[in-house]
Amino acid sequence: MTDLLYDADEEALRDSVRALLTAYAPWQRTLAAVDGEDRYDLELWRRLVDQTGITGLAVPTEYEGAGAGFREVAVVLEELGRTVAPVPFLGTVVATRALLACGEHTLLRQVATAECEVTLAVGFATAPDRTPAATAPTSTTRCDPVRVGSGPTLSGRVSGVVDAVPEGLLLVPAGEGLYVVEAADPAVRLTPVVSLDATRPLVDIEFTGAPARPVATGVAAAEAVTAALTAGAALLASEQVGLAQWCLDTTVAYVRQRHQFGRPVGSFQAVKHRLADLWVELTEARAVARYAADRLGADDAEASLAAALAQAYCGPMAVRAAEVCVQLHGGLGFTWEHPAHLYLKRAKSSAIAFGTADRHRAALARMVDLPAPTVEQRH
Amino acid sequence: MSDHTADGLRGLVAAFLRTHDPAGDRTGFLRARFDAGLAWVHHPPGRGGLGAPAHLQPVVDEAFAAAGAPDNRPRRNSIGLGMAAPTLLRHATEAQCRRWLRPLWTGEEVWCQLFSEPEAGSDLASLRTRAVPEGEDWVVDGQKVWTSLAHQARWAILLARTDPAAPKHHGLTYFVCDMTAPGVQVRPLRQITGEAEFNEVFLTGVRIPDAHRIGAVGQGWPIARTTLMNERVAIGGRPLPREGGMVGVLTRLWRQRPDLRTAGLHAEVLHAWVRAEAARLGALRLRQLITAGEPGPEGSAVKLSFAELSQQISGLEVELRGAEGLRHDDWTMHRPVEPDLLGRTATYRYLRARGNSIEGGTSEILRTIIAERVLGLPTEPRRDR
Numbered sequence: 074m075t076d077l078l079y080d081a082d083e084e085a086l087r088d089s090v091r092a093l094l095t096a097y098a099p100w101q102r103t104l105a106a107v108d109g110e111d112r113y114d115l116e117l118w119r120r121l122v123d124q125t126g127i128t129g130l131a132v133p134t135e136y137e138g139a140g141a142g143f144r145e146v147a148v149v150l151e152e153l154g155r156t157v158a159p160v161p162f163l164g165t166v167v168a169t170r171a172l173l174a175c176g177e178h179t180l181l182r183q184v185a186t187a188e189c190e191v192t193l194a195v196g197f198a199t200a201p202d203r204t205p206a207a208t209a210p211t212s213t214t215r216c217d218p219v220r221v222g223s224g225p226t227l228s229g230r231v232s233g234v235v236d237a238v239p240e241g242l243l244l245v246p247a248g249e250g251l252y253v254v255e256a257a258d259p260a261v262r263l264t265p266v267v268s269l270d271a272t273r274p275l276v277d278i279e280f281t282g283a284p285a286r287p288v289a290t291g292v293a294a295a296e297a298v299t300a301a302l303t304a305g306a307a308l309l310a311s312e313q314v315g316l317a318q319w320c321l322d323t324t325v326a327y328v329r330q331r332h333q334f335g336r337p338v339g340s341f342q343a344v345k346h347r348l349a350d351l352w353v354e355l356t357e358a359r360a361v362a363r364y365a366a367d368r369l370g371a372d373d374a375e376a377s378l379a380a381a382l383a384q385a386y387c388g389p390m391a392v393r394a395a396e397v398c399v400q401l402h403g404g405l406g407f408t409w410e411h412p413a414h415l416y417l418k419r420a421k422s423s424a425i426a427f428g429t430a431d432r433h434r435a436a437l438a439r440m441v442d443l444p445a446p447t448v449e450q451r452h
Numbered sequence: 453m454s455d456h457t458a459d460g461l462r463g464l465v466a467a468f469l470r471t472h473d474p475a476g477d478r479t480g481f482l483r484a485r486f487d488a489g490l491a492w493v494h495h496p497p498g499r500g501g502l503g504a505p506a507h508l509q510p511v512v513d514e515a516f517a518a519a520g521a522p523d524n525r526p527r528r529n530s531i532g533l534g535m536a537a538p539t540l541l542r543h544a545t546e547a548q549c550r551r552w553l554r555p556l557w558t559g560e561e562v563w564c565q566l567f568s569e570p571e572a573g574s575d576l577a578s579l580r581t582r583a584v585p586e587g588e589d590w591v592v593d594g595q596k597v598w599t600s601l602a603h604q605a606r607w608a609i610l611l612a613r614t615d616p617a618a619p620k621h622h623g624l625t626y627f628v629c630d631m632t633a634p635g636v637q638v639r640p641l642r643q644i645t646g647e648a649e650f651n652e653v654f655l656t657g658v659r660i661p662d663a664h665r666i667g668a669v670g671q672g673w674p675i676a677r678t679t680l681m682n683e684r685v686a687i688g689g690r691p692l693p694r695e696g697g698m699v700g701v702l703t704r705l706w707r708q709r710p711d712l713r714t715a716g717l718h719a720e721v722l723h724a725w726v727r728a729e730a731a732r733l734g735a736l737r738l739r740q741l742i743t744a745g746e747p748g749p750e751g752s753a754v755k756l757s758f759a760e761l762s763q764q765i766s767g768l769e770v771e772l773r774g775a776e777g778l779r780h781d782d783w784t785m786h787r788p789v790e791p792d793l794l795g796r797t798a799t800y801r802y803l804r805a806r807g808n809s810i811e812g813g814t815s816e817i818l819r820t821i822i823a824e825r826v827l828g829l830p831t832e833p834r835r836d837r
Contacts, residue, residue, distance in 0.1 A: 077737035325827050340830040345823035352822055353753045357734030364733050385726045434722040443706055443721055446713035 129185030147311035147366035154315025164236020174297035190241035200428025310383035317394035532563030534686030564605035624672035
């Protein structure tokens with residue numbers, strides 16, 4: 074039976090990550106980072122990598138990783154969600170899953186030892202069951218499909234990529250294959266996007282004949298990308314749970330001490346019931362997220378279903394948590410000086426990342442045989 | 453202690469089955485199973501158990517089921533098994549447990565719960581049924597309501613006021629009432645579905661021996677809380693497979709009847725599926741969390757979700773059926789042992805589900821319990837303390 078709890082190793086990992094984030098990622102620092110020119114808190118990232126080895130968690134020990142697994146990765150993401158820390162962990166994990174699928178041992182070793190950062194160069198909103206509709210250009214994005222030229226070299230654009238760092242490597246699906254390209258190559262241009270969630274920077278990427286090395290072709294390449302996006306959808310749920318937990322905890326603490334009409338705001342039934350409903354939803358979301366992380370580790374047929382369920386449920390849950398947090402903080406929750414807006418922006422953009430809830434429900438409809446009507450048959 | 457593993461328990465069941473014929477006398481088989489400690493493995497020896505971890509109970513149940521052994525028909529005695537037994541085990545004396553637990557578990561004696569009153573529903577502690585000491589007995593007068601199984605029950609757990617002068621939560625005492633005693637009158641109470649699952653129970657000069665008191669005089673409220681928390685887990689927390697329960701009825705209908713499908717209802721069916729699966733996993737996780745201990749206020753979450761889902765899904769099903777949703781099957785008064793939620797029409801499910809957010813604690817009260825006891829929010833000002 075699936076274990077939906079946390080084991081002792083996972084709790085120990087949580088403690089060490091939380092201690093580090095408490096010391097080095099107070100929200101004032103995060104707010105200052107997004108308010109300034111910094112795209113990531115690289116000092117914090119360096120500490121996380123050096124002191125907890127998080128980039129190697131899901132990498133097998135033979136490639137110098139910790140050989141832990143995705144349940145542990147999920148626990149780290151819960152803690153990062155609690156702090157909306159601006160570090161490129163999620164993108165690293167997604168790329169790691171693709172590299173595991175391709176058997177790219179050299180790159181896995183480099184990721185595990187943090188020699189370089191690797192990012193899957195697809196739009197952050199891409200769902201695991203991506204179809205042309207999901208990747209088509211819109212009025213505000215240009216997304217010329219990346220073409221493969223001789224050499225090989227790559228040309229084209231990818232819009233809205235998360236966690237791409239200028240010194241890192243890009244894993245680019247193009248044509249029938251998956252290629253590695255150096256982000257620092259002169260034929261690659263990264264253009265920062267003004268994103269809804271400033272704690273998770275996005276870039277548009279343009280390739281103009283960039284030298285590329287194939288790491289997978291054909292079915293293997295497509296499967297690696299699907300596996301990576303499935304992992305993203307599944308693991309993002311844990312980040313959403315951590316984010317929602319912060320919103321709930323912070324709001325409960327606030328309404329306990331804030332008085333209006335001569336009594337604590339938290340003693341009003343309208344307030345209590347809203348928070349009770351949120352707690353129930355979060356309790357269920359935690360079980361769903363644990364299930365998704367667990368199935369991902371097992372890598373069985375249930376993994377896709379669990380990932381779709383996770384994004385169908387946990388994304389909207391986190392948005393509601395952040396919205397309740399803003400609302401119940403009253404005017405304070407609407408100010409730039411309170412961190413609630415960082416959580417709302419993260420939650421709302423995460424609800425679109427790796428596919429919206431609606432998209433995942435449509436995927437579930439196919440997986441569990443609940444087909445849409447073929448035509449309007451009634452009345 | 454080596455028996456307290458899944459394999460150890462499977463070995464004990466196998467050994468039991470070698471000396472007890474599962475096809476033989478049902479009651480004899482169940483009694484022997486209780487005496488062997490294979491009824492509730494987490495209970496202490498002598499009380500139907502072995503002192504083993506509670507999460508191993510399914511291993512035992514599955515091993516017996518695989519052998520075709522009779523079960524104790526848990527639904528027939530749901531109040532006894534889900535609420536009375538955990539309360540007795542925690543608060544009753546050795547002699548009381550010896551008298552009551554075995555026939556309760558085997559189903560030879562059905563139990564009911566004399567808690568709610570016409571003017572004490574969600575505010576249960578305001579109840580007015582009185583118990584007055586007289587010699588070795590207590591004499592009980594009052595009226596109870598919403599009593600499932602009262603017409604079949606041999607025993608009842610009863611909450612009564614023994615000190616009208618004390619603050620309301622402190623003046624209550626917990627008893628076990630003999631439903632065959634003179635002065636106990638049971639009348640069916642017809643409900644929204646037309647049938648009568650419940651009863652009104654009138655208690656007139658009912659004598660209860662002091663030996664049937666559970667816990668100390670005036671300590672009834674904390675003991676009742678044990679019952680209520682178990683009730684919430686029992687109502688919402690039965691472990692189900694994916695698409696078990698009402699969502700399965702809905703999804704089967706969707707698959708079998710393409711003529712009923714519309715885009716709008718498709719979206720609602722998918723929402724319901726996702727919610728049901730999240731509630732199922734949430735209940736499973738809660739069960740894993742509390743498996744060894746007592747259910748806490750967290751159990752209220754499971755009951756709350758169950759109520760909302762069953763109402764949402766049953767309402768959706770009536771609508772999905774369109775013109776068929778106008779037709780009900782039967783308004784004749786029946787006395788079911790338990791509501792036939794999966795066997796009757798969608799309209800029956802829709803109507804019966806209205807009770808899910810009322811019985812065993814209203815959803816409003818459960819939200820308040822979660823807010824105050826789980827989240828630690830301040831209580832609202834009250835005039836009754």
